[in-house]
Amino acid sequence: xxxxxDPQAAPLPEAERGFTIDLRHGLGFVARNRMAxxxxxxxxxxxxxxxxxxxLDIRLRYRGSVLGPLWLTLSxxxxxxxxxxxxxxxxxxxxxxxxxxxxxxxxxxxxxxAMVSDAxxxxxxxxxxxxxxxxxFSLYIGQIVARNVLILGHNVIVIVVVFVAFQVPxxxxxxxxxxxFLLWLVDGAAASLLFGALCARFRDIPPIVGSVMQIAFYxxxxxxxxxxxxxxxxxxxxxxxYTILQIVRGPLLGQIPTMHAYISALGFSAVLCIFAxxxxxxxxxxxxxxx
Amino acid sequence: xxxxxxxxxxxxQFPLYHGQSRSLKRTMLARAxxxxxxxxxxxxxxxxxxLRNVTFTLGAGERLGLVGHNGAGKTTLLRAxxxxxxxxxxxxxxxxxxxALLDPNQGMNMELTGxxxxxxxxxxxxxxxxxxxxxxxxxxxxxxxxxxxxxxxxIYSSGMIVRLAFAMATAIRPQVLLMDEWFLAGDASFRxxxxxxxxxxxxxxxxxxxxxxLNDVVRSWxxxxxxxxxxxxxxxxxxxxxxxxxxxxxxxxPALFPETALS
Numbered sequence: 001x002x003x004x005x006d007p008q009a010a011p012l013p014e015a016e017r018g019f020t021i022d023l024r025h026g027l028g029f030v031a032r033n034r035m036a037x038x039x040x041x042x043x044x045x046x047x048x049x050x051x052x053x054x055x056l057d058i059r060l061r062y063r064g065s066v067l068g069p070l071w072l073t074l075s076x077x078x079x080x081x082x083x084x085x086x087x088x089x090x091x092x093x094x095x096x097x098x099x100x101x102x103x104x105x106x107x108x109x110x111x112x113x114a115m116v117s118d119a120x121x122x123x124x125x126x127x128x129x130x131x132x133x134x135x136x137f138s139l140y141i142g143q144i145v146a147r148n149v150l151i152l153g154h155n156v157i158v159i160v161v162v163f164v165a166f167q168v169p170x171x172x173x174x175x176x177x178x179x180x181f182l183l184w185l186v187d188g189a190a191a192s193l194l195f196g197a198l199c200a201r202f203r204d205i206p207p208i209v210g211s212v213m214q215i216a217f218y219x220x221x222x223x224x225x226x227x228x229x230x231x232x233x234x235x236x237x238x239x240x241x242y243t244i245l246q247i248v249r250g251p252l253l254g255q256i257p258t259m260h261a262y263i264s265a266l267g268f269s270a271v272l273c274i275f276a277x278x279x280x281x282x283x284x285x286x287x288x289x290x291x
Numbered sequence: 292x293x294x295x296x297x298x299x300x301x302x303x304q305f306p307l308y309h310g311q312s313r314s315l316k317r318t319m320l321a322r323a324x325x326x327x328x329x330x331x332x333x334x335x336x337x338x339x340x341x342l343r344n345v346t347f348t349l350g351a352g353e354r355l356g357l358v359g360h361n362g363a364g365k366t367t368l369l370r371a372x373x374x375x376x377x378x379x380x381x382x383x384x385x386x387x388x389x390x391a392l393l394d395p396n397q398g399m400n401m402e403l404t405g406x407x408x409x410x411x412x413x414x415x416x417x418x419x420x421x422x423x424x425x426x427x428x429x430x431x432x433x434x435x436x437x438x439x440x441x442x443x444x445x446i447y448s449s450g451m452i453v454r455l456a457f458a459m460a461t462a463i464r465p466q467v468l469l470m471d472e473w474f475l476a477g478d479a480s481f482r483x484x485x486x487x488x489x490x491x492x493x494x495x496x497x498x499x500x501x502x503x504x505l506n507d508v509v510r511s512w513x514x515x516x517x518x519x520x521x522x523x524x525x526x527x528x529x530x531x532x533x534x535x536x537x538x539x540x541x542x543x544x545p546a547l548f549p550e551t552a553l554s
Contacts, residue, residue, distance in 0.1 A: 018385035018467070019374055024300065049414035056411070060402050063443075132398035133391065133415065134374030285377035289306055 019134070032281040039284060043138025050142030057147050072154040080106055080158055087223060096166055101225060101253065103162040107155040108249055109222045111148055112241065113213050115188045118144045120206040122196030127291045137280075137287060141192045145185055169254060176251035180265075184248065187269050190276035197283045200290040216241040237261055240268035294387030294466040294497035296349040296372065301381035303367055304338040341367040343522045344381070349498050349515075356513035356530070357502040358537050363519040365502040369393060369469050372500060387466030387497060395473050397456045405431070405440040405447075405455050412459055426462055433488070434458035435481075454481055461492050468496040472503035506538055 021035075043050070062068040083106070084099040091098065123130065126140045163170065199205045217223075220241040226233045236242045243257075243264040250257040342364045349355055357365045370376045371383060373391035399408045409430050413423035431440045434454040439447060444455065493499050493512065503509060509516060509530065516533040518526040526533045 018294075018387050018389060020382070020384040021374070021377055022382040022384070023378055023380050024382050046415070046417070048417075049411065052411060052414050056400075056403060056407055060400075063402075128396060128400070129398040131370075131375060132393050132396070134389075135415065286306075288376055 027285070029281075032284075036277070036281050036284055039136040040138045043136040043142055046136065046139050047142060050139050051146055053139075053143040054147035054150060057143070058150055069154055072151055073157050076107060076110070076155045077158045077161070080162065083223070091224065091228065093225075098225075100162050100166050100168045102223070103159050104249055104252055105222045105245070107152070107159055108245060109217065109220075110155065111152045111184075112245065113217065114151065115144070115148050116191055116195070116209060116213055117206075118148065119188070119192040119195040120199040120209055122192040123200045123287055124196075124291050130288055130291055137196075137284060138193075140196070141189050144192050145188045148188065149185070170252070171254050173251045173254055173256050176256055177248045180247035180251065183265070183269055184244070187244065187272055190269075190273045193280045194272070194276035197279050197287060200287055201283070220245060234260075237264040240264065244268065293351040295351065295384070296347075296386075296467065296498060296500070297382065297384040298348070298372070299346050299382040301342055301345040301368075301371060301378050301383060302340070303342040303364075303371055303376055304340050304379050307337040307339060340522055342371065342378075345519075345522075345524055346381075347517060347524070347527060349500070351497040352514075354493075354499045354512055354514045355501070356509035356516045357500065357519060358504070358506075358509060358516055358534070359519035359525070364522040365519055366393070366471060367522075368519065369471055369500065369502055372467075372469050385467060389467045389469070390460065390463055390465035391469040392460045393469070393471050395453060395456050397460055399444055399452075399456065399459075401445040402443055404443055405434075405436055408444060408455070409459055412463075416463055429462050430455065430458040433462070433484075450481070457485055461488050464492060464495050466497045468493065468499050470499065470501045472501070472505065472508075506534060510534060 022031075058069050062071060065071060067074065080099070080103045084102045085095065087102065088095045088098040122140050122144050123137065126143075129135055130137075162168075195205065195209060199209075216239075220239050221229075221236060222245065226236060226242075226246075229236070236246075237258075237260045243261045246257045246261050247265045250261070345364075345368065347355075357368060359365055367376065369391065370393060371378060372385065373389065373393060374383075374385070375391075375393070397412075400411075403411075406427055409427045410423055413426045418426065427440075431437075434440075434451070434457070436447075436451060436455060439451060444452060447455065499512070501509070501513060513530050516526075516528065516530050516537070517524055518533050518537050526536055
């Protein structure tokens, strides 16, 4: 495609050269898979657009404010400090022990919670774009995942400051958090596909998801340490939010999670991904009509 | 590669999810009986049949005008050609780069500045840094936005929004150009400039598909006309032939009140 002011410019090599949608023989399972995979492939090839969109989202949220995105860091810091001192007393534990745990927990949980709540609007928020251009739906998934990673990047500062201030030892086990975090990104993308599509069709789902997440926050050992359960920890592996949180949090606190926790986290993630893919196969071509 | 559009037995249905309640459904079905476009599909959902068995092929050099009354399916057909709406049956095949000028806001985010919106558009067309800068400069100069270019689109006047959308959409030259008629409007001082640019873009495109109520535009720009009625192709042929038949029943009203709602 050429820019008119420079008519000599060569067409961009990667520009899309048309498309084919062939439903003469119906839309079978193979055709659905092929189109969904091509959606993902085109979405990945537009990664620059997804990154720009996510960065503009954050800029937009803090446009006109003096501190800008640093508010993300600051509000998390205030929250951690306030809750840390109060709950350390409530739980009869020392600040030194509790505050680093809480800082890490809260920051990681806010990533999960924001990811899930954004997932519900992954397609409805992009109504304008979806209706005016042919854009792969996976692009919006990329936008949401990238946006939440950027936000997490701001909040990580709080963890670092707390860990340094309390001289929390970090050992090599922390490396185990890296593959676990990659699993988070996959889960985040799957959740955005699943909830984005479901919420575009059924507008009652976001409030349901919201209340589930609120309950999950209290039962999933975010604020309290699993050992506060005094021997009843084994029940926690049935809570997907707990195990998925734990596989990143545990290593950063120096402990490798149990095998059960890994099995649970991987199992629940696999179920989520399968559901998301099947839903996407089924509804991808209908989303434009729903929003 | 020569541009080409192939459409075969294209059908598009809009689901009406919010009309599910029994009584409402019955009312709507009854009201639509005259049109027969509200149908129940296999899952007993209420659907509007926006397009039914549309078939045509366009080769390089063809200039297609879409005419028909409000709700005949012109815009839906454009959206289907743009790949926004995927069909429930049939086949759509587009060869060549495509640019669709569908709605005036063109997916712009009103909170972002003009420049940021242009950047997003450039990224969508997979441009790199210098390409986007050239694009932004071209749009800024053509749309006469001046300092407003770096302010949120939300505070623009409606004329400025149209100029920005127009400049942005016409800065990228596709092989296949799909255009809804709002592009032919704009404030008077801007219109001549816009027309010049649009004409150069139309000349540059291999294929043009234009949906409009302005009969003289169709006659001067198009080489072929498809007349849509109730989602079906009522006539397809050379401009003069189809337009004579169309304006015969058109009572001349569309020319007086072209649907160029830009408010």
